[in-house]
Amino acid sequence: MNPIHQNRKALSATEIVTQLSKLNGEQAQGWRLIDGALEKTYTFKNYHETIGFVNALAFIANAEDHHPDLAVSYSKCTVRFNTHDVDGISVSDFFCASKADALFA
Numbered sequence: 001m002n003p004i005h006q007n008r009k010a011l012s013a014t015e016i017v018t019q020l021s022k023l024n025g026e027q028a029q030g031w032r033l034i035d036g037a038l039e040k041t042y043t044f045k046n047y048h049e050t051i052g053f054v055n056a057l058a059f060i061a062n063a064e065d066h067h068p069d070l071a072v073s074y075s076k077c078t079v080r081f082n083t084h085d086v087d088g089i090s091v092s093d094f095f096c097a098s099k100a101d102a103l104f105a
């Protein structure tokens, strides 16, 4: 197995609730579990800023080999992470979600 994928064990419902409350801490909020994925919508001032975020997140996602589904409009980007390999949520999803928050900060 590629070592980058070793964190991709499915988390239990209890573990997901715990990790979600850590993710939605003092620094950032807005992550929810929707239809089996971690989801958050970011809002920007304009298209230029939205696409800047998308490009930066895509770069990080590719480096982590963990790619979010993205829905992009003029001033919003909805990000969805899940782990295909385990058909669920793993720590890789939480790790990449926190990286997305760091970009937005």
Ligand SMILES: C[C@H](O)[C@H](O)[C@H]1CNC2=NC(N)=NC(=O)C2=N1
Binding pocket: 065, 066, 067, 068, 081, 082, 083, 084, 085, 086
């Ligand atoms: C073969 C390839 O490395 C895997 O399919 C990777 C690619 N990107 C991925 N992205 C996400 N979000 N979940 C995965 O399980 C995943 N798996």
